[in-house]
Amino acid sequence: MTFEVPKVSYTGKIREIPLGREGNTIIVGGESCYPFHLFEGEMPNPPKIAMEVYDSEPEDWPDTALEPFADVIKEPAAWARKCVDTYGAEMIALQLAGTDPNDKDISADEAAKITKEVSDAVDVPMIVFGCSNVEKDTDVLKAVCEVCEGRNLIIGPVAEGNYRAIGATAIGYKHTVLASTPIDINLAKQLNILLGNLNVPDEKIIIDPSTGALGYGLEYCYSVMERIRMAALIQEDERLQFPIISNLAREVWKTKEVKVPESEAPLLGDMKKRGILIEALTAQCVLLAGADILVMRHPEAISLVKESIKDLMT
């Protein structure tokens, strides 16, 4: 008797979502098996990495993260160009963190202007994140949608509290929405149902079930992503068959472990290497849980993960 590798039988498939403007699209999703289970099914579109760009100069980054972007840190458009030209970014994730009313409170119009400039500067697909303040995001993202009509941006976070306003605007100006829920499979599903009821087309939805950094609740987030994938692929749960995004860099680079210098914590080792590895490891984990798009910061962490994706895909 010969040994046969037991195989999972899949009944579902993740939707393929085209991103970016016409003529320059990339496709995410399309998996018919668990992440990298290529012996059981297909992963026609390997996971993509979006590089972060901020709307204004970041104030709380460790030098190790700032260093690769030191020359462009004040100009979002130049920053985005550097990500694409120098580091070969496949996508850009513009973080409108400065719009936060508790931070710089950049106005909706100003944020829309910055977004337009960045969008004009690069032609790769672009994600635009608000500041996660339900009311402010509504204003900001509506303005962004309007100004960038036809660019097919990925707009988020779209949450339960503002899905109608942002969802409707995204339909009107033809953008993709990023449905964001706090680490809960049922809330994720519910928001997808609500977006469907609002008539957001299924090929315009990407989901963000939330991510924590390594050591900061990553395992909980991992389980939720994993369960979303199980529901989508083997439990015929249609409202969960969407590509997953993981907005992880923000989480990683605010932790104590990437900020403490070696002189203060010699046991933690070289500060630069440490930050890069924590980011890469967090990314590696969410990849294995099912993420299709990773939002990352450090170019060296990105090349480590890219290499790993390449290995896993062959």
Add this chain to the structure above:
Amino acid sequence: MSKIICSAAIRGAHKIVGMAEEKYEEALKKWGPDQEIGFPNTTYYLPIIYGMLGIPVETLGDVRQILDKCKELVPPPVSDKVWLPYLAPALEAGMATYFAEEIIEAILYLEQPDFYTRAEDPLPDNIWLGAADDVIMRKRGVEFVDGTAPGFAAILGAAPSIEIAAKIAIELQEKNLYVFMCADHEGKTMSEQLVEAGVQVGWPTRLVSFGPSYRATVFAIGFATRVAMSFGGIKPGDFKGNLYYNKERVFAFAMPLGTVSDEWYANAAGGINWGFPTIADTPIPEILPTGICTYEHVVSNVPHDKIVARAIEVRGLKVSITKVDIPMSYGPAFEGERIRKDDLYFECGGGRTLGVELTVSKDMSEVEDGKVEMIGPDLDEVKEGDKLPFAMLIEVAGRKMQSDFEPILERQVHHLVNYVQGIMHIGQRNIMWIRVGKAAVEKGFLLKHLGTVMHAKYHQDFGGIVDKVQVKIYTEEENVKEVLAQAKRVYKERDERVEGMTDEIEETYYSCTLCQSFAPSHVCIITPERVGMCGAYNWLDCKASFEINPTGPNQPIIKGECTEPVLGRWKGVTDFVNKASRQKVEQVSAYSLMDFPMTACGCFECVATILPMCNGIMVVNRDSMGMTPCGMKFTTLAGMVGGGNQTPGFLGVSKHYICSRKFLLAEGGLKRVVWLPKMLKEEIAERMKPICEEMGIPDFADMIADETIGTTEEEILPFLEEKGHPVLTMDPLM
């Protein structure tokens, strides 16, 4: 549909289509078929024609086929001899009317390019805005979809006076509706009346002066049609999708003020296609049965001071209230506040005075939304330390309201009142107790504000089932006694209703998957006789929760065929649990501890488990700290039960379920219970009595051991033998 209305609409359609034909012939002679026509700056051509037929009208030559279509649609005039139903022909006449009017308006744009302003605001010498361009439509239309503007009122004609016109406009603005104005009544228009009254008109104030003719109605309907195409993803030509989209999402209605002419009827009939009803101030015939529109189609003779409220009711628009308007802070942070003696200014209820709160549902016509009446002295008329009798009667009405939801709404009074800063609320029904602190009175708090709170919060939290809320607060003994008598009657009926609900009678049960975030495979099945194990959700709660949030965690389950009446298994329930647990739980019994028991999340009030030596069952509640006869404390047991696993012999239950006639039916019911913590036994003693009597063992409660008898099986068995507990002669449990 009323014959009078249909005949008039069809007559009107004939006139309007005839006029379009004339205009077209004239224009064709003057400009030729290649002349471009259309509304300004839009990619939707003539939007109603484009949305319904999918035909882009770009030139005069394109108009011919539309006019032919109109002629096809308009039925022959109604003869006196025919008594057939008229709905379909009238609706088609209305549709043709809109096509024809769009053509006429497009030709008007050609003939008099400056007839309309082509701007967001009126010009000094021209108030007529005409068709909204795509920029305005995108900016404003999104408000229809996200709910900031639920819809619009299309007003035809003019009010009898400037004052009434301004009042109606302001009332509509207050409901966040757009007001689209067109047509004249005896030479007067609503738009001009508003301008005369000094009210600012234009898109920014949502008071849109479309045009002086009834034909400008097409700018309103065209706007709605474009919203469906732009934000609803509806394809041009998908008339069914477009009309449904508008019926379900755009809360619009027509409000003709003044004599309704044939042409107005034709336009009103057109609006019904979109699900937009007509609410008139003149005594025209009514069309009340539900059909195309969500509720009534034509409601007439409505007085001007009631017309906005009536329109909102007829269209089924939900009132949204964002702020609780009282002089105190309001929110969950103030829920736990205590008002102690030294801070006390006023109190009522709580055994000190008579006190009662009651929520009842009434007919829609009997409730005036937002009316709060204070009958008797309020806080500004009492001294520090005074007490008064108190009754709060909350009357609600709603298209989806059911009397079954009354107790659920009433139960909210406790926490909703407690959310007011400086107020303490305890109890419910006629054992309620309110204390008002000195600080609250200093800030100007009145008892009347409690009515404001309840009105706002019922709308906010229960908008799905409540459309109207009015509150009466009484502080005079005589009135309070009356409300109390009414309340006692209602409480009795409610208790009997709950008592009379059985699993056999109801065909629908509910699921609860609220806890799947931490117990992924757990599905609670809630039946009339089995309350959720957390004790927080009974069958009625789930029913209401589903009405309020149809995509939420409480979904209806058609129970289907009963396969095992004693174990409590139904085909529909099995299928549902299997799917909702994502195939983790293949079978579940609602009434058994041993045979595929229900899974548990972690929130159960009590755990039931077996005591093999006694051949019985024990139940321990969460508050009980001590050891139990099964050798485990509650905390250890909880670890065995939770997490969505099926563990035969261990079950999460609510306190309420212990006294249900369906309690562990498969194992013999309450009769099997041999041990309860003393505190739990005392808590459920009253409710246990009737069950014990039905069992034929009225003193059964005394046979149940507790921790004062023993906390091991060895200790309690002699007690059971001494009392002659029925388990000793029952079939073995395992």
